[in-house]
Amino acid sequence: MQMRFDGLLGFPGGLVNPQEETLEAGLSRELLEELGVALPISVEDHVDACYAPSSSPSSSSSSSRLITHFYVRKMDEEQIREVEKAAASTATDHGQEVLGMVRVPLYAMKGGGGLAAFLSHSFIGNARSQLLDSLLRLNLVAPEELHKALAHSLKIHTHTADDLKAALALTEANRKRF
Template identity: 85%
Template sequence: MQMRFDGLLGFPGGFVNSSEETLEAGLSRELLEELGVALPISVEDHVASCHAPASSPSSSSSRLITHFYVKKMEEEQIREVERAAASTAKDHGQEVLGMVRVPLYTTKGGGGLAPFLSHSFIGNARSQLVDSLLRFNLVAPEELHKALTHSLKIHTDTTEDLKASLALTEAKRKRF
């Protein structure tokens, strides 16, 4: 995954003009821009299509359709992509702040997948990630369920911490 310019986690991608290129060609172009590597993408790599979540709570619909692709890669290929992303990707440091490996483990102290899943994701990227982890049997359903349950608690704790920080700044603001 990637850390985006807005601080959210997401997958590489972008807009495709279907009158100019196929979805697969557009995704390959976006991968080159964001990762610095042109990866061949095929129709067989397609997993799902859906309407994008509405951009704001007040707008109930979206005309944007997202297409999700998953590409199996060997570890050395992943390392090549990580090196290229940091050194040759055109959008690195602007649109994309860096690659992020998804931890497929849980430590005794609770680290790993659960805290990762508690981060903020763009659109439906968290659901796409969970679906892919299950689809490719990368994490057992029971382990993923435990990680998501723990992630929900982390998210609740983070919300409470943010509320406390907000109250602190409110108090400081009123004094000035």
């Protein structure tokens, strides 16, 4: 996955004009821009399509409607290393649109580290759901382990929300003093 410019976790991607290129060619182009490597993408890698309504309620033109497509491709360790190296050294969007690659930890640690902690981060749109679906689809995590990680992630979210409320109260008190 990627750490995006806005601090959220997401997947590489972007806009494709189907009159100019296929979805797969567009995704390959976006991967080159964001990862520094053009990975071959095929129709068989397509997992899901979802209508994304306009972000503006007053906009009803068909040009403002998006259909999002999600592709998944399993890679071996060496391929992942090559992508990580290219992303940090040759990707044109590195440091601008994309702040870096992030590996998803597929393990659990005592105290909730690993996958549970990773899932407690902030994701863009439906990227968390896409990740979960992909982990199950590719048999990378057993359903019961994923369930445990999600349950623990929910506890982490509760603690994080409490910490944020305390920080907010502290800054509010300091703001009034100055």
